[in-house]
Amino acid sequence: MAETDSNTAADPVADTEDEGLVRGLGPLEATTIIVGGVIGSGIFQAPSAIASNVGSPGMSLLVWLVCGLLALCGGLCIAELGAMLPRTGGQYVYVREAYRRRWVTFIYGWSAFWLVWPVSIAAVANVFANYLASVVNILTADAGGQGIVLSDGAQAVIASACVLILMMINVVGVRWSGRVTNLFTFIKVAALGGLILLGLFMAEKGSMEHFSPLFGGGGTSVGGFALGAFGAAMVTGLFSYEGWTFSSYVAGEMRDPRRNLPLSIIVGILFVIAIYLAANFVYMLVLPFEQVQTSQWIAADVMKVLLGDGGALFISIGVMCSTFGGVNVHMLVAPRLFFAQSRDGLFFKGLSRAHPRFRTPAASILAQGILAALFALTPRFEDIISYGSFTSYAFSILAIAAVIVLRYSRPDAKRPYRTWGYPITPLLFLAVITGYLVSLLTNVDFIYNTLIGLAIVAAGFPFYFYWEKKNKGI
DSSP states (O other), X not given: OOOOOOOOOOOSSOTTOOOSSXXXXXXXXXXXXXXXXXXXXXXXXXXXXXXXXXXXXXXXXXHHHHHHHHHHHHHHHHHHHHHHSOOBTTHHHHHHHHHOOHHHHHHHHHHIIIIIHHHHHHHHHHHHHHHHHHHHHHHTOOTTSOOOOOOHHHHHHHHHHHHHHHHHHHHHOHHHHHHHHHHHHHHHHHHHHHHHHHHHHTGGGSOGGGGOSSSSSOOSSOSSOOHHHHHHHHHXXXXXXXXXXXXXXXXXXXXXXXXXXXXXXHHHHHHHHHHHHHHHHHHHHHSOHHHHHHOSSHHHHHHHHHHOHHHHHHHHHHHHHHHHHHHHHHHHHHHHHHHHHHHTTSSOGGGGOOOTTTOSOHHHHXXXXXXXXXXXXXXXXXXXXXXXXXXXXXXXXHHHHHHHHHHHHOTTSOOSSOOTTTTHHHHHHHHHHHHHHHHHHHOTTTHHHHHHHHHHHHTHHHHHHHHHHHHTTO
């Protein structure tokens, strides 16, 4: 997919620029950051919500495919930008370099700090707590099948504690965080892969009748196609694919980022699309579609059908590991954005400081971890992710459009990788995501939480003027 650029013009940002951080991440870590960041909670929590919204097996699979292809389109664009600008901060860097408007850059970082990233971390941590509750329930079940049920409050506290533990691991060093990412990515892929293989090899325990009718007629919400229902399902589906930009945020700590960053994004996204579609096929093969729509612990329910209580326990532990690893990847990635923003004088100065011993952006890690831990005390998964969905993808539009902007404003810049399918790839992403944002504003189920998120973003403008006056010494 890559195209070699023969242009030898001077690069706007040197690959070897010292940002005070350690280049301790290789190609394996870069790829597991993508895979581990994406496969965190969505594939174990989102299928029921998506199935309930669209109302048929075929439409459910279509949502997963469309969201995956959108992630791939966006990822191909980020691969070009990351190879061109291999700096810590990811999309923040691309927005800054493309638009050269400090207020745009500030509002992007502001919304990411207070809303987008802590919400994402908290949502994954809540799924970890949810599956921990499942494990406790299974292990304590008596002969009648009754076990200890952890309350929503208890699960929220567990989710918050998960965030704080991983926050401290990330402060200690990027290599430790990379090792945790590798370990838990391997565990989650093994667990999900085992579920898929068992479902296919033990297909007699399911039925292809579960896919009939393929489109329409089987839903609690809507049959056939409805834009509002499809858009509502995409809220959860796109959240499940979030992570396709993650390796770009740690480019400043990556060895040979011009090569390894594009490689990690392309390989990682293609792998995730394949495993997501296979998992959803198995879910609907093993369980009746009506159960898929209502299941709280869908992976555990599938494994219970295939292997009994032992199977449910196995996959629940696997999902716990998956989501624990997912929180770790978020904690690895998010603080790098605010580290970069602070270095630009557009946020709290202390967030730009690297730890003198561990050489990690420790202050930024601590600030984001504490905020995410507070968000995690809100136990409603869908409410949490809907707060930041509109804002997250509005700024993704700016980041992807940066590919087009920089092709015109910096035509001579060195581009080791060029977006495959340009300009169709970025334009397709921009068109579909714009339609998705419109659906969020017109869907009564999401408009309230969307407006809450936009209000948090709007609150950043007074602070922008404060920071600008401070920078000018006024």
